[in-house]
Amino acid sequence: MRRRATSSSTCTGCWSLAGQMPRPDASAGFAAQTIGQPDGWSLAEGSTRAVLTRLFRESVLPNWKVLVLGLAAMVATAATSGVLPFLMQMVADEVFVAKNEQLLFVLPGLVILVMTFRAAADWVSQVADAWLGNQVVADLRIRMFDTLANADLGWIQRTHSGRFVSAFVNDTPIVDRAAAKTMTSMVKNGLSVLFLVGSMFYMDWRLACLVVAGMPLAIVFLGRQKKRISGSVRRSMQEAGDLGSMLTQTLQGIRVVKAYRQEAEEAARFRGIVGNIVDYLMRTARSRAAVGPVTEALSGLGFAAAILYGGWQGIHGNVSLGHFMGFMTAAMLAYQPLKSLASAQASLSEGVTAASRVFAIIDYASHVTESRSAKPLKVSEGRITFERVGFGYEAGKSVLADFDLEIAPGQKVALVGPSGAGKSTVINLLLRFFDPEAGRILIDGQDIRDVTLASLRSEIALLTQEPILFDETVASNIAYGSEGALQEEIAAAAEAAAAHDFIMRLPNGYQTRVGEAGGRLSGGERQRIAFARAMLRNAPILLLDEPTASLDAEAEAKVQSAMEKLLAGRTVLMIAHRLSTVKRADLICVMDEGRIVELGTHSELLARNGAYSRMFGTQFATEEPALSALRG
Ligand SMILES: Nc1ncnc2c1ncn2[C@@H]1O[C@H](COP(=O)(O)OP(=O)(O)OP(=O)(O)O)[C@@H](O)[C@H]1O
Structure with a gap:
């Protein structure tokens, strides 16, 4: 039969917002790194500008051609908006006042031309905008998945899957909607405002000053609202993560929920989280909703002042009707993008918060990494050596200590011992799901930390209790x-x-x-x-975590022959809870509290009358499946 190597790589090049995102120190021991990070990843407090710059550089800029096209279309849309007030001024002054009939036929054509051009440019800008937004979402999701697929098991186990799902499903569209789209809308509306305010100042700088007089106040107000919005958005996203966690947990454990009649309690907890989300969303909505009306009220003041001053100038014959109408058209056209600009600022904080959460995942640096000089593992005979291996999942809590074990090529070794003795941990370390804190593990003399992860895992096959x-x-x-x-x-x-x-x-x-x-x-x-x-x-090395434990006697009998074939000619390390599994072993390794307490063949260990013999008397003799007593 042919053998193939699977491809896998580690997260070697992770991005970071210097000083913004928490990055665990990859050189420290595993246990030390987990302190203070109960979830394995925390929300990054990146400044708005830093997060946006990064989002732009890493996700938007690679699509620069579409970006340029979209920007060109936006400039065209905005520029045509700036032309309209001048057309209005010409209609008033030349058609209504100067009674120029020729222009009456030229101007409508010009208006149609300008509006058609504007519509086409607007369509292009919207499509480019959507394309960019979708690319940003896709890019962030792919990069998050890459980090997840290559991350160490410890981080993934500590973080609830619902949190990850929420980041993929909820946060990325918010980044698109509120950051990527808002960024482009800010460019578009900013340009429109620029062109229109430019036209206003060009037409009458005094009137223009009056109209924009309220702007500084609006900017101060916006700053305050942005802070409020980002606080409530952050909390609502955390709650959405909890919602995802709770949903997956309830679905996974639905049989227990029903058997213990916890439906009402679970529903109450769910209602609580949903209520919190509504609460935070409403806080966000109130803060965001205030932005438009306040900007509107402030521009109302500007308009009133402009009408007063412009009207006074008109009555005293200092400005023409066309001049005033053209100016007011520009002011009114500027008003909508100005309002959108203010609202965009508010929803930008939402996108930045979501982007920070996404970057916190993307930036996670796996504790299990490949060394630069890693070479492919070469299994010549299949000898496995554990040399004084020490390991703990949490700081100060040792799970394996001075673990020494030599497995000869082709030998079948059974790990037995009470629940929590560290049997699964031995297998976890051999597969490099975690790295030991002390000692080393060798396969045919090669330290498994010096070989590529792909080659290591392609030389090992794992069979778990639950396939x-x-x-x-x-x-x-x-x-x-x-x-x-x-x-x-x-x-x-x-x-x-x-x-x-x-x-x-x-x-x-x-x-x-x-x-x-x-x-x-x-x-x-x-x-x-x-x-x-x-x-x-x-694979030449086989790891078995009691794959027949959950099968009844009949089903187990059906897989017996398959098991025999599978074991033949391979080095096997198996976790054994059943006598039938232990009997297959050439060597039995009895573990207790992370140490080997006995080592030998079945008959040798029975003759020794120690821990194995006691276990045999209580558990194996009755051939109890899964050894519930052993497992606590
Ligand atoms: N991901 C983890 N994080 C923290 N502690 C862990 C983790 N996995 C296991 N442990 C702890 O490490 C110890 C050894 O666990 P391990 O799963 O290796 O035992 P085991 O001998 O395989 O037990 P069992 O027979 O019940 O499967 C236990 O005290 C367990 O609580």
Whole structure:
């Protein structure tokens, strides 16, 4: 059977807002890094400008061609807005006052031309705007996923999946809507205001001064509202994360929720979170809603002053009607983009807050990284050596201490011991889901920290208690991690795993979808697909976390032969809760509180009359599945 290496890489080049985003020190020990970061990632307090600059540089600028096109279209739209007041002035002065009939036929044509051009430019700018926004969302989601896929297991386990889902689903569209779109709308409206205010000053600088007199007040007011908005938005996003967490938790544990009749309590908790979200959203809405009317009221003052002064000048014959009408058209046209500009400022804080949350994920630096000089792992015989390995998930709480174990090529070693002894931790360390704090782990003499993660993991196959299947076809579940496997190879692996016959009875054979987490298959069928996956991968090292523990005797009997085939010719490290598993081992390693307390064969250990013998008497003799007593 062919062997293939999977491709995987670590997050080596992570971005950071210097001084803004918290970045854990990758050189420190794992346990030390987790202190003070209960969730593994915290909200970054980047300044608005820093966050926007970064968003622009990393997500918008790479699409600079569309950006330039969109900007050109915006300038064209804004410039045509600036032309309209002059056309109005000409209509009033030349048609109404000077009675110029020729112009009466020219001006409507000009208006149609200008308006058509403006409409076309507006369409281009809107499409470019949408394209850029979608690209920003896609880019942020892809980069977050890359970080997640390459992050160490510790961070992912500490952070609730709902928080991640919320960042992907809720936060990225807010970045698009409130930051990317607002940025472009600010450019567009800013340019319109610039052209129109320019026209106003060009026509009559005194009148223009009166109209814009209220602006400084509006700016001060806006600053205050922005602070309020960013506070309430931050809280509402945190609550949305909690909502996601609660939803996934309830769905995952729905059987327990129902069995313990906790529906009402869960619904009350849910209502509480939803109520909090509404509360924070309303605070945001109130602050944002105040921006438009206040700007409006202040511009009303400016208009009133302009009418008073302009009217006075008109009565005394200092300005013509056309002059005044042209000016007021410019002022009125400037009013809408000015109001949008003020509102955009407010929603910008929303986008910046969401972008900070997204960057906090993107910036996470995995604790498990590849060294620059990492080489592919070369497994010649399959010897595994644990040398005085020490490890703890949390600071000051040792889980493994001075763990020494030598597994000879092709040897089958069973890890046994009470719940919490550290058996799964040994497997976690061998796969480099975590790195040891002390000592080292070698495969055929190569420290696993000096080899590439992809090569390490492609030489190891893992079978877990609960087989992990994806909602794909049977064939792609078997071929998971063995890209490019041929149909015959997949079928051969399934045959060896005693899975071919039941697969052929499925409605679409190998092309049948297995449902969420393989829900359409029985436990034994799921496990046989997982065996077939391991067969196809054909890795020289096999890690088993009691894959038959959740099967009943009949289902276990069906996978026995598959198991024998799988184990043959490989170095195997297995967590054993059952006598049937322990019996397969050449060497039994009895663990307690992170240390090896006994090591030997089944008969040697029984003869020693120690921990293993006691365990045998209480647990294995009865062949209790899953050893509930051992697991506490
Ligand atoms: N992700 C984690 N974060 C913090 N502590 C952990 C984590 N995983 C395991 N531990 C702790 O480490 C210790 C060893 O756990 P481990 O899962 O290795 O035990 P085990 O021997 O495999 O237990 P079991 O037989 O019950 O599966 C336990 O005290 C456990 O609470």
